[in-house]
Amino acid sequence: MHPKTPVGPLNRPHRMDLQAQLKAAIGQAITTIYGETVTDITLQPTKKEFEGLYTFVTFPLTKALRKSPVEIGQTIGQWLQENTDVVSRFNVVQGFLNLSVADSVWTDLLTALRTETPAPAHRGSVMVEFSSPNTNKPLHLGHLRNNFLGESVSRILEANGFDVVRACIVNDRGIHICKSMLAYQKFGQLPDGTWETPESAGLKGDHLIGKYYVLFDKAYKAEIEQLVTEGVDKEKAEKQAPLILEAQAMLRRWEQGDAETVALWKQMNEWVYAGFDATYRKIGTHFDKTYYESQTYLLGKEVVEEGLQKGVFYRKDDNSVWIDLTAEGLDQKLVLRSDGTSVYITQDLGTTDLKFNDFKNDRSIWVVGNEQDYHFQVLFSIMRRLGRPYAEGCYHLSYGMVDLPSGKMKSREGTVVDADDLVSTVTEAARTAADEATKGKVDEFTADEQDILFQMVGLGALKYFLLKVDAQKRMLFNPAESVDVHGHTGPFIQYTYARTRSIMRKAAEQGLAIPAELPAVSFHPSEQQLLFLLSQYTQRVAEAGDDYAPSYIAQYAYELAKTFNQFYADVSILNEPDARMLTVRLALTDLVGQTIKKAMGLLGIEVPEKM
């Protein structure tokens, strides 16, 4: 919190923090005029249709001061104008006091924003778990939303002073992998007697394994159908089909460590991981730590034991172990089966302990879809009941499903959008868009440079499309809109960045330099708007960190780009005859470019020098 500081030319809050300056001034005005102390003064940006930058709402003061909202506004406004050098003008509309800021303050602000980049205070460490793929099929659109969110939140937290451990828990065991393995055993041999590999098939490893998963499903369905025509009812048929029995048998062999089964499992997983790695590299994410469920699925039983001793859990007559969470508004929940084997939550209890023991993080975040909201409520409640000191630092970053215009994505119906295919599609769309742009700079690029650019722009479009929406909301993925480069899109922001860079290059060619201390000028409204947005960057990053919300940053980056383009249309930069004005506008342009780059960086989106 900012200490109460006298307002005046000699001593006032930091010049970078315009809001704090104004708040302090208003606080002092109220104290001086009315003899009252108001602790939380809130300001809001002034609506566009009124003159002013920040608005102070006086309605809440009417009771304490026993004056009309208008009178309070007039009095405070008058005082601020006369007694501070921050407020240059003011107007009052009902209970709204609109304050305009003096040019000198703007100059100070721009200077400070350009020269002072305070590093965030160290806030501790956090683990962000995301992606969490299954090893039986390639990544799809849903994973992309998850990955982009996880990567972006990681970067936002780093910007807020956290050390981040990116963690991935791979679901590499279970019946679904056995299905792929079994199909491979049955159908993987080629006519020449050799066995199919990613190389011989010309497929990424994850896609090859996905292919066999589909083959299993087809053959399995055929068996069910056959049984049904023989008069078996469907439910029974699903359980009796030879293929599913074989897959279950294979899972048992795997659990017993059967050499041949484990060897096949390892081989197939290697292929899958190679495929995943390629995708992760392409979309620009990596993990500091990967946990494999094959190594963690037996964890958690000692936690159950501990819970029983502490009386947090109880054992039923049939030997199963439960926890009663009705006091928290939840249900009774099974934590260990009657045969002593684990359920999903048992494993998570163990894995959570493992994660905190491994890295001693202050916080831990799970980026997992909202169908698991209840699971995480239960998990965190149990951790609190067990007295885990880290329980309060646990957070489920829950996100909504991605729908297609045709409806839900369903792997069984083949409506899943494949991640690799999608990346290729958006990259090609960027190429097409560049062809259509009348004044793009891609002609200056080599073929390789173009490939890099189109991937950057395509991924920019895709990432921005998925990140601009509030994570918790279910969203509609419209393929046509996701590759759009106009309007509220990633490429629009990338374009704006390229524009700022183009101007800065030209300025450098002309030998124009920007001095550390900027000359005094009078600011155009669109310049004030830009400066205002620039001054809010740090705060928006902090809010995005507090709420784990990349969408805040996405919205901000768009606003900034849009405002810059307005500014660009309103005034001349390099053609400005007044040298002082030109200098200030260059400084603004430069700062906008840097800020766009930083903001997009927090989203995991790169920006090009030219496009």
Next chain:
RNA sequence: GCAUUCGUAGCUCAAUUGGAUAGAGCACCUGACUACGGAUCAGGAGGUUUGGGGUUCGAAUCCCUACGAGUGCACCA
């Protein structure tokens, strides 16, 4: 049925966390010194914020209720 999330322009999303006449983009019209980069900008049209109550000086936001949608309610993961 119970729990939970959500419902804003034709469509996709915002709304500084309770503030002014609810804002952007797409789509649709109209315009911008052959351009400091037109992948841009300006303007027009488009709304009973699902309906109905309540709290408040003030509600898209908080409470209640009805309707509609998603998700979860396995000794699956």
